[in-house]
Amino acid sequence: MNLDSKIEAILFYENEPVKVKRLAKILNVSEEEIGSALEVLRSRLIHGVALMTKDDEVVLVTPPEVAEVIEGLVKDSLNSEMGKAALDTLTIVLYYGPITKVEIDNIRGVNSGFILRNLLIRGLVNRIPNDKDQRSFLYKPTFELLAYLGIKDVAKLPEYDQIKRSLGAGLSELNKSETDNTEPQN
Numbered sequence: 001m002n003l004d005s006k007i008e009a010i011l012f013y014e015n016e017p018v019k020v021k022r023l024a025k026i027l028n029v030s031e032e033e034i035g036s037a038l039e040v041l042r043s044r045l046i047h048g049v050a051l052m053t054k055d056d057e058v059v060l061v062t063p064p065e066v067a068e069v070i071e072g073l074v075k076d077s078l079n080s081e082m083g084k085a086a087l088d089t090l091t092i093v094l095y096y097g098p099i100t101k102v103e104i105d106n107i108r109g110v111n112s113g114f115i116l117r118n119l120l121i122r123g124l125v126n127r128i129p130n131d132k133d134q135r136s137f138l139y140k141p142t143f144e145l146l147a148y149l150g151i152k153d154v155a156k157l158p159e160y161d162q163i164k165r166s167l168g169a170g171l172s173e174l175n176k177s178e179t180d181n182t183e184p185q186n
Contacts, residue, residue, distance in 0.1 A: 003027065003037040004044065008060070015113030016101075017057035022135065082118075089115045093125050094145075094154055095163045098138035100130060 006027055011018060020038075024031045038058060042051045045060075052061045082090070089112050092104050104112045116139060119125040124145045127137045141154060154160065 002040075003029065003033065004041040007034065007037055007058075008041055008045075011051075011058065011060045013111065015111070015117070016137075017054070017059040019135065020056050020058065023058070082122075085110075085112075086115050086118060090119060090124060090141075090145075093119070093139050094141050094157060095160065097125075097140035097154070098128065099140075100133070100136050100138055102136065104139070 007023055010023065010026060020031050020034050023034045027034070038051065038053070045051055050061050052059050085108075088108060089104060092107055093099060096103070096107075101112060101116060104116070116125065116127075119139075120127060123142055125139045126142050127139055130136045130138045146152065146154070149157075151157065157163075
């Protein structure tokens with residue numbers, strides 16, 4: 001498989017900007033090779049997807065030519081009820097936020113990128129920098145969501161302490177399991 005195709009797959013999977021340096025590390029090539037492959041990818045993406053570069057990050061986006069179509073989809077999405085996956089993700093953010101996408105993915109067992117983007121667009125969650133890991137973001141509930149729920153603090157949510165402990169224990173176990181799986185076997 002060509003390097004540009006591998007980059008396209010990674011960007012599609014990540015569903016958010018990825019640093020060129022990280023792409024180089026993942027694919028075990030130089031940043032210069034990534035740059036060349038990005039140009040090939042950019043020239044190949046002439047239909048419904050475009051490659052956007054900002055500083056040292058790249059992301060797949062829809063081109064301006066399809067803005068009206070996408071805008072209609074966004075409006076429909078905002079006017080529709082949230083599905084179970086969105087409600088699950090929102091509950092995780094409410095009870096365990098601020099939380100990383102990776103932690104949410106671990107709890108849910110699936111990639112939550114699309115759901116998180118939908119919650120961001122709806123103004124239900126905020127994405128903030130992660131001081132512990134500059135490569136990731138933290139997700140937390142917005143003030144508007146808390147106001148809509150009629151609470152000033154997430155600690156006022158029903159059974160907050162019990163659910164937070166339960167989610168925390170589950171997340172700790174998942175993280176421990178991942179650590180155990182990455183340790184070398186003797």
